[in-house]
Amino acid sequence: MSQRQMLIGMQLGNGYGSQVTAWRAPGVAPRNYSDFDAQVRYAQAAERGKLQFLFLPDTPALSSDLTHEAPQMTLDPLLTLAAVARGTERIGLVSTASTTFMEPYNIARQFKALDVMSHGRAGWNPATTSDPNAAANFGGTIAERPVRYQRAHETIQIVQALWGSWQRDAWITDTATGRYADTSKINPINMQGEYVASRGPLPIPPSEQGQPVIFSAGGGDYGLTIAGRYANGVIGSTFSIDDARAQRDAAREAARAAGRDPDEIKFFAGIMPAIAPTVREAVERRKQLGVHTFPARVPYLGQMLGIRLTPDQIDDPLTPEQLAAARPSPFDPRAPRALEIAREGWTIREILGHGAIDYHPTPVGPASATADHMTEWFESGAVDGFWFSPDIYEDGIDTFVDEVIPVLQERGLFHTDYEGTTLRDHLGAPAQYGLDARTTAATAS
Amino acid sequence: MSQRQMLIGMQLGNGYGSQVTAWRAPGVAPRNYSDFDAQVRYAQAAERGKLQFLFLPDTPALSSDLTHEAPQMTLDPLLTLAAVARGTERIGLVSTASTTFMEPYNIARQFKALDVMSHGRAGWNPATTSDPNAAANFGGTIAERPVRYQRAHETIQIVQALWGSWQRDAWITDTATGRYADTSKINPINMQGEYVASRGPLPIPPSEQGQPVIFSAGGGDYGLTIAGRYANGVIGSTFSIDDARAQRDAAREAARAAGRDPDEIKFFAGIMPAIAPTVREAVERRKQLGVHTFPARVPYLGQMLGIRLTPDQIDDPLTPEQLAAARPSPFDPRAPRALEIAREGWTIREILGHGAIDYHPTPVGPASATADHMTEWFESGAVDGFWFSPDIYEDGIDTFVDEVIPVLQERGLFHTDYEGTTLRDHLGAPAQYGLDARTTAATAS
Numbered sequence: 036m037s038q039r040q041m042l043i044g045m046q047l048g049n050g051y052g053s054q055v056t057a058w059r060a061p062g063v064a065p066r067n068y069s070d071f072d073a074q075v076r077y078a079q080a081a082e083r084g085k086l087q088f089l090f091l092p093d094t095p096a097l098s099s100d101l102t103h104e105a106p107q108m109t110l111d112p113l114l115t116l117a118a119v120a121r122g123t124e125r126i127g128l129v130s131t132a133s134t135t136f137m138e139p140y141n142i143a144r145q146f147k148a149l150d151v152m153s154h155g156r157a158g159w160n161p162a163t164t165s166d167p168n169a170a171a172n173f174g175g176t177i178a179e180r181p182v183r184y185q186r187a188h189e190t191i192q193i194v195q196a197l198w199g200s201w202q203r204d205a206w207i208t209d210t211a212t213g214r215y216a217d218t219s220k221i222n223p224i225n226m227q228g229e230y231v232a233s234r235g236p237l238p239i240p241p242s243e244q245g246q247p248v249i250f251s252a253g254g255g256d257y258g259l260t261i262a263g264r265y266a267n268g269v270i271g272s273t274f275s276i277d278d279a280r281a282q283r284d285a286a287r288e289a290a291r292a293a294g295r296d297p298d299e300i301k302f303f304a305g306i307m308p309a310i311a312p313t314v315r316e317a318v319e320r321r322k323q324l325g326v327h328t329f330p331a332r333v334p335y336l337g338q339m340l341g342i343r344l345t346p347d348q349i350d351d352p353l354t355p356e357q358l359a360a361a362r363p364s365p366f367d368p369r370a371p372r373a374l375e376i377a378r379e380g381w382t383i384r385e386i387l388g389h390g391a392i393d394y395h396p397t398p399v400g401p402a403s404a405t406a407d408h409m410t411e412w413f414e415s416g417a418v419d420g421f422w423f424s425p426d427i428y429e430d431g432i433d434t435f436v437d438e439v440i441p442v443l444q445e446r447g448l449f450h451t452d453y454e455g456t457t458l459r460d461h462l463g464a465p466a467q468y469g470l471d472a473r474t475t476a477a478t479a480s
Numbered sequence: 481m482s483q484r485q486m487l488i489g490m491q492l493g494n495g496y497g498s499q500v501t502a503w504r505a506p507g508v509a510p511r512n513y514s515d516f517d518a519q520v521r522y523a524q525a526a527e528r529g530k531l532q533f534l535f536l537p538d539t540p541a542l543s544s545d546l547t548h549e550a551p552q553m554t555l556d557p558l559l560t561l562a563a564v565a566r567g568t569e570r571i572g573l574v575s576t577a578s579t580t581f582m583e584p585y586n587i588a589r590q591f592k593a594l595d596v597m598s599h600g601r602a603g604w605n606p607a608t609t610s611d612p613n614a615a616a617n618f619g620g621t622i623a624e625r626p627v628r629y630q631r632a633h634e635t636i637q638i639v640q641a642l643w644g645s646w647q648r649d650a651w652i653t654d655t656a657t658g659r660y661a662d663t664s665k666i667n668p669i670n671m672q673g674e675y676v677a678s679r680g681p682l683p684i685p686p687s688e689q690g691q692p693v694i695f696s697a698g699g700g701d702y703g704l705t706i707a708g709r710y711a712n713g714v715i716g717s718t719f720s721i722d723d724a725r726a727q728r729d730a731a732r733e734a735a736r737a738a739g740r741d742p743d744e745i746k747f748f749a750g751i752m753p754a755i756a757p758t759v760r761e762a763v764e765r766r767k768q769l770g771v772h773t774f775p776a777r778v779p780y781l782g783q784m785l786g787i788r789l790t791p792d793q794i795d796d797p798l799t800p801e802q803l804a805a806a807r808p809s810p811f812d813p814r815a816p817r818a819l820e821i822a823r824e825g826w827t828i829r830e831i832l833g834h835g836a837i838d839y840h841p842t843p844v845g846p847a848s849a850t851a852d853h854m855t856e857w858f859e860s861g862a863v864d865g866f867w868f869s870p871d872i873y874e875d876g877i878d879t880f881v882d883e884v885i886p887v888l889q890e891r892g893l894f895h896t897d898y899e900g901t902t903l904r905d906h907l908g909a910p911a912q913y914g915l916d917a918r919t920t921a922a923t924a925s
Contacts, residue, residue, distance in 0.1 A: 058653065058660060065653035069596045069685055071566070095585060097683035101661035106683045111593035117562035118597065121516070140540060140617040141582065148556035151514045152563065172585040174677025208503065208510035213772045215503060216546035232619025238542035238551045240514055327658045 038447050041413045042301055042420030042462065043440075044088040044129070044268075045081045045432070047115070048107055050074060052431060053307055053394070053424035054324045055104035063429045068105055074115050075122035077428045084436030085452055087461040088127030088158065090250070090270060090422055091115065095136055096168035103327040113145050120153035127458035129158035129250050129268070134187040136164060136173050140233050142190065143197035146247045147239045155243030155457035158268065159194070160250040161261065163187045182230070184257045189228030191249065191265050192470055196224040198246035199469020200236030224470075244457035245468040254282075262300065263289025265471070267464035269302045270422055274368040274396055279304045280417035301419035301462055304412060305395030306405070309388075309426060310434050314400040318381070321388035324426065329387045336383065336392060339363070339370040349384045353377050372396075395424055402438030409439075410448060483892050486858045487746055487865030487907065488885075489533040489574070489713075490526045490877070492560070493552055495519060497872035498752055498839070499769045500549035508874045513550055519560050520567035522873045529881030530897060532906040533572030533603065535695070535715060535867055536560065540581055541613035548772040558590050565598035572903035574603035574695050574713070579632040581609060581618050585678050587635065588642035591692045592684045600688030600902035603713065604639070605695040606706065608632045627675070629702045634673030636694065636710050637915055641669040643691035644914020645681030669915075689902035690913040699727075707745065708734025710916070712909035714747045715867055719813040719841055724749045725862035746864035746907055749857060750840030751850070754833075754871060755879050759845040763826070766833035769871065774832045781828065781837060784808065784815040794828045817841075840869055847883030854884075855893060 050067035051057035058065050067073040078089055091112040099106055109115040112130040120128060128149065132142050142159070150157035163183040164170075170177045177183070205220035224235040251258060251266035262269050269286045273279040279302070287297035311317035322329070330346040337344030341362040342353075353361070358378060363370030373391040381389065390397025398408040412418050425431030443449035454460060495512035496502035503510050512518040523534055536557040544551055554560040557575040565573060573594060577587050587604070595602035608628040609615075615622045622628070650665035669680040696703060696711035707714050714731045718724040724747070732742035756762035767774070775791040782789030786807040787798075798806070803823060808815035818836040826834065835842025843853040857863050870876030888894035899905060 056658070059655040059658055065655050066651075071597045095589065097666075097681055100663065101666060102663050103658050103660055105660055108683070110596060110684050111590050113559065114562045114590060114593045114597060117559045118566055121520075121563055121566050136583065137586065138581065138618055141586070144540065145556050145559060148559045151555055152516045152559060168679075171679035173583055174672065174679075206511075210504040210510055213501070213504055213548050215548055215550055218545065218547050221542075221546060227619065234613075234616035234619075236542055238553075239555050 040450055041409065041418070041443070041448055042087045042303070043449065044090045044127075044303055044420070044422040045086050046422060046424040047074065047077065047089045047091050048109060049105045050109070050428070051105050052427035052429070054321070054426045055099065055107070056324050056326070056328055057427045058105040060324060060427045060429070063427060069110065071115065071118045073428075074109065075118055077432055078119040078123050078126060080432040080436055082123050082126040084432075084440045085450060086126060086423070087420070088129050088268075088458060089116075089119065090160070091130040092252075093131035093133070093162070094164055094166050094169050095133060096166050096172050098166055098168050113149060116149055116157070117152060120149060120156065125156070125453045125456065127156050127158055127248075127461050128153055129160060129248070129458070131160040131162045131252070133164040133169065134161045134190040135178070135183055136169060139190045139193040139231050140197065140237070143194040143237050144239065146194070147198055147237060147242070150242040150244065150247045151239060155245075155459070157242070158248040158250050158458050160252050160270065161187055161191050163253060163257075180257060184260070186228075186230040187261060188264075189231050191261070193224070193226045193228065193231060193233050195246070195265070196226055196470040197233060197235050197237040200224055201240050203241050203245070203468060206240040241468065244459040245466060248458050248462065248464050259285055259289040262286045263293040263295070267299055267301065267459075267462055269300055271302055271304050271418075272394070273304050274372070276412055276415050276417045278368060279412060280415070283417060283419070299465055303420050303422045304418045305424060306409065306421045307390060307393050307395040307397050307424040307426060308405040308408075308435070308439070309390055309397055309399045310402050310405060310431070310438065312401055317399045318385050318388040321390060321426070322384055325384070325387055329384055332387055332392060333383055336373065336387065339367045339373050339392065340377065344383060350382050352380050352382050402434065403442060405435070405439045406442035406446075409443060410446060413448060485895055486854065486863070486888070486893055487532045487748070488894065489535045489572075489748055489865070489867040490531050491867060491869040492519065492522065492534045492536050493554060494550045495554070495873070496550050497874070497876060498869035499766070499871045500544065500552070501769050501771070501773055502872045503550040505769060505872045505874070508872060514555065516560065516563045518873075519554065520563055522877055523564040523568050523571060525877040525881055527568050527571040529877075529885045530895060531571060531868070532865070533574050533713075533903060534561075534564065535605070536575040537697075538576035538578070538607070539609055539611050539614050540578060541611050541617050543611055543613050558594060561594055561602070562597060565594060565601065570601070570898045570901060572601050572603055572693075572906050573598055574605060574693070574903070576605040576607045576697070578609040578614065579606045579635040580623070580628055581614060584635045584638040584676050585642065585682070588639040588682050589684065591639070592643055592682060592687070595687040595689065595692045596684060600690075600904070602687070603693040603695050603903050605697050605715070606632055606636050608698060608702075625702060629705070631673075631675040632706060633709075634676050636706070638669070638671045638673065638676060638678050640691070640694075640710070641671055641915040642678060642680050642682040645669055646685050648686050648690070648913060651685040686913065687902075689904040690911060693903050693907065693909050704730055704734040707731045708738040708740070712744055712746065712904075712907055714745055716747055716749050716863075717839070718749050719817070721857055721860050721862045723813060724857060725860070728862060728864070744910055748865050748867045749863045750869060751854065751866045752835060752838050752840040752842050752869040752871060753850040753853075753880070753884070754835055754842055754844045755847050755850060755876070755883065757846055762844045763830050763833040766835060766871070767829055770829070770832055774829055777832055777837060778828055781818065781831065784812045784818050784837065785822065789828060797825050797827050798822050847879065848887060850880070850884045851887035851891075854888060855891060858893060
């Protein structure tokens, strides 16, 4: 009954999948990038699986070479989530938005409107965008990290204060007396930071969860101060149980240092499974996706293994001499696993087909391989849950929902239905309204 | 067959109606402000009437006293239109967005995403926001008019250039060859203005209408330069046929001066009808809405008429002495009509119930009065159409659609179905993609 259960979010992006060539996979409509019906359908599939939230990465720039690859992001994350909010009932809706290139008032307004529209399902991942392509789109260059993080702290605090600028009971709407609101409970916030400022109030009443939930996806010491002070969800990037545990511990410690209960933060490790009835079929699925992209990755795979590899060898396994010389690079956490796969005798193309240099760990094979991976990581106490990146949305979500989720449910490790209606309910995040009193040091004036 | 026909847009705002106390009218759900289902329902009603577009005013600030009045705007115009786009098929979706407080890249991205989402139905009304409350929400003050308009020109040109940064045939998506896009046709715009800049490209392919349509609602010489250079729709504010004709002529002349065909600009006059079976019932409808707001307006009505009026006289008609002394103020174009109503013997409350100091002309009485007003203005050549502000959305849209529209259709003055699918189709606006070559002087580098 009281067994601890994992939480699962799902990455939503370009309409195809997290593999950059998913747009041309069999069964995928190659123009899904502009098809909001498809995005809604994918969100509904995730909701059928009772996933706690969708997570949209975002950078305000085109940073892919589109010759063979699709853009990675949605056309616009807030409009995508507005469409999804109208087509779903329960699943949480978390988007990234840049604290560097957006104004706090605009962020506060759109995320709170989404929160109201979705009846309390919105979350915000504040990003201190560091892509020079993004800066150029706003006529500038990327500032130093301390500047970007100072602006991020100020922005988050102003946004949260604006979210609370109508007290919870300010909205009266008493038709008998004609009183619309108690204006003594709708007040300016008057916050002045070094980089951003806002007076308020924001003209938006509370949602069913009060206000959106803060996520954090930034790493390093700077990222941890954001996570520790504000976040209820941390999106990690990690390739081993030990590293995941270390990241989770660091986030919890950062929360403790900020005066919060560490259990308020949930840590999510990425997972990008390759699911098919057999390992060989799963590798084949990824090989098809990599026809255009794998050859260019061969030299980097060589670097990871400390040996020289060239694309002309792509359909051969490593030679005994190469295997003997190989040493996993200490600079890439994926290297040990890549060497393991190489030692199993797979060709270079097949090693890449194992997701050896993908952005998240890739369990390969039947659904049980993914369920086992998740079970092992979760039961070791290294994570509170996962964010699942489907390689191809069109069939990858259904496969995960229909084949992986039931295994986790049978094991008692994942809920069988939503317990509540809001994202805070789904995450067990505590109630918060307005600026958290523990975080006001930086900019309240 | 070839009779010229009027175009009709509809104001969409707070979920209640354009009368600030509509939130407490009978039959109105007093929390519609946060109900996106209601907004979609109202948009669907307008689409049933074959209206060409919805128009959302916007200012990023709370500027109403909420004691008895609702906020005037939607929670967020882009998210509202995203919801509406998902619930409608044909009607155009035009929103205001501030060139002063938003970055061109963010405007370009969200409006083009809306345009793609709605299959070519989006329009943008760039506003050089002058409300000090808005400036305070962004930590600043309002700049002088020349500065705001210079930034507006730069912003519009950058936005249009970003909209065209993928050539129309850049998006290949050829699954056989694996070619996603022709990157030689996706290029930076490299535009540098005095106040704003952007490199691009915007990662969004063309919509069915290419890119959104520009509207303009600003008056005066500065506003005319915006209208003349960029707009296909001009939202006027006018209280007489002669003034409407003068405004329309000025907009057309501004287009001519910018090297455009003046027929590319359509001029819309506002209309805020009070419809009921009889004039007395229509006045009664408005009196009910004005219970809290009319007393405070009595002194201003007095100023309009050049006499002193006090709220204690609100339920009396003007005395013979007051009528004899009254002179319409030359500073308020509504004054002559207000005096006409007063001379008919109505009480002060009833004069206000005629919409005498409302923001748009108010035909009062049966639907035919509204149809006649529209017919007269349109047949005089003073306007290309109207933007209709429903006093109460809940019944006002249906009444207009079911009672006014059929009269106009019978007279051959309004279409009986949409001729095309995009907003450009609806307005007869010419194709445009990217920055109009005639408008590049200000900021292309």
